[in-house]
Amino acid sequence: MIQNTSKTIPMLANQTNDQFQRFNKYMKVSVLLSIHNRAELFERGLWSYTKQSMHKDDFEIIVVDDLSTVDLRSVMFQYKGLLNIRHIKMDHTRHWFFKELNPGWKKGDGDFKNWAHTPAASYNIAMKKSQGQVVCITQPEIIIAPDALERGWEVSYSG
Secondary structure, three states: OEEEOOOOOOOOOOOOHHHHHHHOOOEEEEEEEEEOOOHHHHHHHHHHHOOOOOOHHHEEEEEEEOOOOOOOHHHHHOOEOOEOEEEEEOOOOOOHHHOOOOOOOOOOOOOOOOOOOOHHHHHHHHHHHOOEEEEEEEOOOOOOOOOHHHHHHHHHOOO
């Protein structure tokens, strides 16, 4: 899913046009990934972002690690310098959503006694941290087409 989240910042009265251009350089696309373990699939998915036709400085990848028991940082480290990756480690002890087991669950809604997570919470955190004007929400194991981000950007701004 690609969503246009165009952001604007007013130019300060004492800034020149050159200064404004430097401070107004935003990411075109933010790719949001929520992951729990699956390091091998994650590595395969990240590899596909190195093949994008869009320049690496025009998109960021925000990875929200949802209490993985494997070290995903080693996978991301392989792409240091090749991709613009930000890693956010979910802390279920600090997030209000996880203070109560099964928030909003009522008896009879189903047998979800140990359920305490929805990927939507991870994506909401990633969305809040995103800097892109367009957001791409996908799964970490997905291999995307080489022109996917560029085409998504063009479609969002083609009027």
